[in-house]
Amino acid sequence: MNKYDIVIIGGGPAGLAAAISAKKNGIDRVLILERDKELGGILNQCIHNGFGLHTFQEELTGPEYAERFISQVKELDIDYKLNTMVMEIDREKKVTAMNREDGLFDVQAKAVILAMGCRERARGALNIPGFRPAGIYSAGTAQRLVNMEGYMPGREVVILGSGDIGLIMARRMTLEGAKVKVAAELMPYSGGLKRNIVQCLDDYGIPLKLSHTVIDIKGKERVEGVTLAEVDGKGKPIPGTEEFYSCDTLLLSVGLIPENEISGNMGVEMNPVTSGPKVNESFETNIKGVFACGNVLHVHDLVDFVSQEAAAAGKNAAAYVKKEHTEDGAGREISLIPAEGVRYTVPSTVNAARMDEKLTVRFRVGNVYKNCYVSVYFGEERVIHRKRQVMAPGEMEEVNLSRAQILQYPNLENITVKVEEDETNGSKESDLH
């Protein structure tokens, strides 16, 4: 059986950054397994610009951002297999995969990094009545067809959902000559980045209807049109608000789901909010030596943060293989608890004995908050209280924890991250920023 120190599942932005980091941290035997015919993952179809502002201080397109990492993987002589589907990983980290050259094969790893990314929520999850005609695509499928295969899915388009891929595709289809009539969003706020609303919808006069959804799809062989209606506070269509839009295409941009079938089957403990693994400060799951990063862990808005997380996961996996990892039992496992407006945190636990001097905790809020505070409590004591003018579910938030500060609280069990609407707590505050 083939043996590798670290096997990375997925060759997208997370897998690439993790592999590079593992290699640079002294691990020679690194293998990337990728199911597509090329490295780069979803970046290959994201031909628009705006990637890498944080990492490279310039605006790259998706393929250009990917290439910066792919060329490093090649320079560092990191092994990778394309067109290779991982079927199973067992708890002893034996990876079972298959492809056309090798057939079904096993690779024994000392550490595994899960970097499978996510997939799109499909029509079946939405309960929209109507037939199942041609012309209904997830936004990402349409993106692949237009940008990589050179096909146009349709001429008259309605978009359900305001996720970033849907917004990007509204512009892309418009530039390719389609008429994008409207984007409808069930929630009273958009799920996408502000920049995309302005540059993909407003620039082209495409209306965004918030608190609206598709209640009927007309057409049996091919989509002929859809009926939109406004929804009330509970998401129920309001009678009398129905509007019919004729169209031949309906794009769905209604959320992304981390692809964790392999993780679940091997016994990785999952967070029901993110649908991704629960990880500690080292991006390690409940199974020792199994790490997770990127969209398989939690869905990101910006690839820069995926690269950062993945680099940390790669470094920690390298430390695990080199047995530099702090022994079990050293330090305390402190739980990170999301509360009051904070839906989840990544990581879920932190151990000061293993963490770097600074740890970035990422989270999402469950609603739009204006003029609020992000607060962090060590036990009952508030230690971070940071004013935020606005926070929205569509934009990932972060807060930094300092190792030195955690070490000042030797009996600390819980760190709580929450949104506070106004000044009610009079305790002493310090701001790490």
Add this chain to the structure above:
Amino acid sequence: MEVKNLTCINCPMGCPLTVEIEAGQVVRVSGNTCKRGDVYARKEVTNPTRIVTSTVRVMHGKLDVVSVKTKEDIPKEKIFACVRALKSVQVEAPIHMGDVIVKNIADTGVDVTATKNVERQ
């Protein structure tokens, strides 16, 4: 006096900006909560520009299309002219990232370059 309404894109706040223009000059920006909103509004009403990305057909390549971009931002009103000009373009593989696909697209003085490598079939 002309008044234009914009949404600031610098942060998730998305401040509703009001720009007052007189004789082609911006006289006042309001609605912004920080300096960046002011800068954005002035640029957006006087000289709005965008980087345009698209694809062109590839002959004899491992992929049928290659992604391209304007090397720099071009005036917003030239976006459609740029995309139209790219419609009929066909290139022969191999193509390397950074290769110039069309020079001086739509008379903007800006070249369109490939953003991906496409090997020959």
